[in-house]
Amino acid sequence: MSDSSSDEKMGLLLHSETDFGLSLLRQQNLTESFVFSPLSIALALSLVHVAAKGETRDEIRKALLNGATDEELEQHFSNISAGLLVAEKGTEVNVANHIFSRKTFTIKKLYLNDVKKLYNAGASQLNFEDQEASAEAINNFVSENTKGHIKKIINPDSISEELVAVLTNAFYFKANWQTKFKKESTYKREFFSSENSKRETEFLHSRNSNRKYSENGQFQVLSLPYKDTSFALSIFLPKTRFGLSEALQNLDSVTIQQLMSNTSNTLVNIAMPKWKIETALGLNRALMAVGIEKAFTDSADLSNFADGIYISQAAHKALIEVDEDGTVAAAATTISFSLTSVFIPAEEPIEFTADHPFLFILSKDNHPLFIGIHN
Template sequence: MHKLFYPLLCLTLTAALLAGCSAVPVQSGSNAGSLNSSFDRNKISTDLVAANTRFAFTMFKQLNQEDGEQNILISPLSISTALAMTYQGAAGSTKEAMAKALGYTGLEDITVNHSYQNLIPYLNGLDDKVKLNVGNSVWVREGEEIKPDFLTVNRDIFYAPTISLDFSKDEAAAQINQWIAEATDQKITKMVDSPIESDVVMYLINAIYFKGDWAEQFEPEKTVQTKFAAGDGKTDEVRMMSRTGKVEYGEGENFQAVRLPYGGGKAAMYCILPKEGLAINDFVLSLDAGRWQAIKDSLAERDELLVQLPRFKLEYGIKNLNESLAALGMGEAFTAQADFSRMGNQIYISRVLHKAIIEVNEEGSEVAAATGVEVQKISAQTLAFIANRPFLFVIADDQTGTVLFMGKLSEVRQ
């Protein structure tokens, strides 16, 4: 597959993955099993949803700048959730920078937290015909002091249990990876490498798994072998699915779009096709939350519409998101100047890792994604005095404390 489907995949995950999630089984100590359809809809802030949507498109466009010649697939919700968990420990300018990147500037903490607390059980009960599971967990190096309030808010708001683990053991990474594998129905089986570096004190993990059948499936006998004009100028042989009937369709000056619902219709895949001759990367540059809303507003049901969509599988990552997130304004979080004092002392985000996979066929779609925020101690710096710039000097009598000479060297003449 090629870059023709960049906006399709981004919009799919923005709509579908934000459209439903539930907790996955986790280790002992989790209260995720308490999730049910009981929630307060009024506490799901539209401002928080709007912030996550803006972040989705901003993040996608940033990655497209870096990987514009590749297929791209992310779960914005997974990234947002893992970072929102980490955000609970940020303070000062680090918190401000993360808020800017995530779109939380102007949002009170209580708004962000109550929204996530109610959003998860709401999405959990969205559609009993769609399987969409979200799981969160916090893994702490055994013996490390992480502030209890930070762990409590992640447990109560994000349903994330805290698992204390001896990171020095060879099987530590395997245990974390096993949790991710179970949370993604074995679609993502490895994210953390062994051995875990000695400075790593914590992992904050989010995992999402989605599987939904089309509300109106494609008939396999109508799938044919045909040509696909790839973004690199080559022609691929693909298996093209086809169906005709009632479909929500929209178009604009430079695009066509369809909405393909799953299950009971509350989650859907939106496919957006730029007009012929318009480069996909140029179209991606025009995407933002407002444009996304305009695309959705253009949709209307058509009685007889032919839809042809290739079957495809796509895998993206493991992608290190540090540079992308720094470009969005939260670079301080990755440096020794990071302030995560509400989490612990002298720590910073060393890596934000993301991986996603998708398979689309006649029956429906299966998608999985995981995001890991790795937190490390700030290493002690080697002391050094390197006089490679102007400096002062003093010559003194140390018995009496008398300053004998004092000077400033601005340039060196030898």
């Protein structure tokens, strides 16, 4: 494949990946603050993709990376995982995949070899009869790999008699801004969630600041790079004060990628809230809504993993904390397998006052790692 066609293909996959994140975003309540990691969810589903055959596999591939082949999907997420782990300049990133299975249950050896090779996924057996100890082992894995930011992803009562395996992804990110905000410039001001709802919260401020900025008819976009500048936090602030929900209806991956790619150094006066958001999501309904249906039914074909199983539960937790120094973000995803049965340059600084609901995307080379709404 020539370099130009290879770059074109990479661009298409990046758009597909962004579309997957947008599709999941639209399943949420857009009037509340939330955060999730489309990458953590995609990596957990990549473990399922290796397990799947036929229509079950096709649905997962189409939802995650529409237009990709199975091999391209595997290479894409394998490359992203490996690329994240070589973060520089004090940026900490951890990505860990693991399969926990019932002691009395046999997973096909070829599957375990494939996920180890592609996604560095480890595997261990647990005595699922001891629900407390099994849940504790899975939760400990998540806690250790998110540096204690996500302590619990699964409850003991989720370890049912039919459960045979829990596919787990844990993802942690911590980085300082390339240009930190001064603590003495932080002060309280009002954030307006809606016309009739406001609250006082601490805002980060920076005046006459040369920052990466772009805009279109609907959004002002401020991109804040970290010390490792391949990572950035982009804030999509609607120009219509309370028009986030409406703007999101028409927002697509092409627009997102154009706005994030076409930022230029611009004089900006920044006011944006410090925030910490934590979210727990049940993913079954959201994943079915984006086209992954068969894997959740008795007709699921996950036979590369084992025969006669389906996805009984998919769960996700994420958090993001943004302050003067930088960002901490973490996410975990579990997928349970059970036995079947059941910008413009200007001389004057541009005002960027994020005092109303906005979308944010934390990315690595424009790959969306975390997506959320600040309301």
